[in-house]
Amino acid sequence: MHCHKIKQCCQSQKEKEIRNMNNVNKYTRQYFMPPVNAMNWAKKEYIEKAPIWCSVDLRDGNQALIVPMSLDQKIDFFKLLVKVGFKEIEVGFPAASDTEYQFLRALIEKNLIPDDVTIQVLTQAREHIIRKTFDALKGAKKAVVHVYNSTSYAQREQVFKKSKEEILNIAVEGAALLKKLAAETEGNFSFEYSPESFTGTEVEYSLEVCNAVLEVWQPTPDNKVIINLPSTVQHSMPHIYASQIEYMCDNMKYRENVIVSLHPHNDRGCGVSDAELGILAGADRIEGTLFGNGERTGNVDIVTLAMNMYSQGVDPELDFSNMPAICDAYEEFTGMKIDMRSPYSGALVFAAFSGSHQDAIAKGMKYREDHDCDQWTVPYLPIDPTDVGRLYEADVIRINSQSGKGGIGYILEQNFGLNLPAKMREAMGYAAKSVSDEQHKELMPEEIFQLFKDKFEDIATPYDITEVHFKQHNGIIAEVVVDVNGESRTAIAAGNGRLNAVSNALKKQFRLEYDLITYQEHALEQSSSSKAIAYVGIRNKDGILFWGAGVDQDIIQASIHALVTAINNMVAE
Secondary structure (H helix, E strand, O other): OOHHHHHHHHHHHHHHHHHHHHHHHOOOOOOOOOOOOOOOHHHHOOOOOOOEEEHHHHHHHHHOOOOOOOOHHHHHHHHHHHHHOOOEEEEEEEOOOOHHHHHHHHHHOOOOOOOOEEEEEEEEEEOOOOOHHHHHHEEEEEEEEEEEEEEOOHHHHHHHHOOHHHHHHHHHHHHHHHHHHHHHEEEEEEEEEEEEEEHHHHHHHHHHHHHHHHHOOOOOOOEOOEEEEOOOOOOOOOOHHHHHHHHHHHOOOOOHHHHEEEEOOOOOHHHHHHHHHHHHOOHHHHOOOOOHHHOOEEOHHHHHHHHHHOOOOOOOOOOOOOHHHHHHHHHHHOOOOOOOOOOOOOOOOEEOOOHHHHHHHHHHHHHHHOOOOOOOOOOOOOHHHHOOOHHHHHHHHHHHOOOOOOHHHHHHHHHHHOOHHHHHHHHHHHHHHHHHHHOOOEEOOHHHHHHHHHHHHHOOEEEEEEEEEEEEOOEEEEEEEEEHHHHHHHEEEOOOOHHHHHHHHHHHHHOOOOOOOEEEEEEEEOOOOOEEEEEEEEEEEOOOOOEEEEEEOOHHHHHHHHHHHHHHHHHHH
């Protein structure tokens, strides 16, 4: 019985493996190449200027939410998008629900749309939906009416069961109705057409449909129209999409009067790449969302796309200088969470835990300071975090068990004004790593500072110097009163300086064996009453380094405290 069960299990596992291996045969490439080579976009190195941006957060983003936004939330989100700098905002599908309809009416009737902002609405190429859309748009100062119908091979065959000619007629009739109703409705309207599922449509057929629509609209320099070419579902690598876009741009009628728009989704994780290469291929406009919200895997992330341009010295014409506030508002309105690794916006995208990374960043920042650099070239930081409202001390150098001396030294210097000697930084680094590893947690700057004080500053056990007197006689003679475990003792010795004399006195009286190898000091504040900090390093007979720091208004007292702390750390071993 037992052997039978094992056999059954093995057979089942084997069948499963075979089945999984064969599943790949279900799939094939669903995209269509242009009929001619269209690769001129590949000769371009970078994007030279920002595209026209259109936020579709309030439509495509909203319809992808488990709980769509309320009317008040949509109004607040609209205001946020305006503040960021969007001049074109798709506000919804007014024929889809009462909330969508009322939102559009509220924007118009309450005069919430700035004069330099154009709203956009979406409608299927169906007569009753188009008519309801124009009803919702009455009185709009500037509005784009975006009409679409699906053109893909799969949808023609499986969903609509219509011929190419029939699908084309749907687009043409929809375009004609837009033109008619725009003339009859109070307001100022322009038009946009999308061959939805463009990426699954034969490219020549997409061109035929778009050109037929353009013949209806007959755009002029003063009355341009938008042709939107969406990757409704990503079917290909980005370079294929770019070639499709280039072919459309090269062969489209009225091209000089057409704004070619892209609406990339992110099914293959290539939304940003599709948009970037599509712009190189000739596109003028991008539809997307903040942080990539949208159906399935989302729309193209406009934050990433815009900040990519910014990082290359191209003004994106959108304002993300207060990224934390934008993130907070977005999460509140949508109920979505921004991934901590989301480019430019995530909580950890500027954070360096690795010791080598921290060291490089710290040295890069010091280089910028010393050389008064105009250009940003700091290692591991593609942009200056402060440009998007982030803080070096809180967002960049993060300390855990993987961190090193460079990062910890940077934290202590930037936050608390401590400039530790190089070898002392190393010792402090090991101390911090040990605590972080033991407690399994990240250490905050205040915790690091407290650890420094506990480990290296003004430790007075077992040795505590209570009095020091100096005399000048063939050098410096120090008379030192030392409290050792509650017993007071006096030590006297000469030296070539005050600290050296105190050190010699302690070594002579208590038979301590060490060499004083490092002494460093600096002011903690720039004022006449400021305290100073001294750092002392000693090496015992086994060659091991021990460190101490002392703080006092008198630098000699500070250096003595530092020496005694180093000695106490040595004898504690």
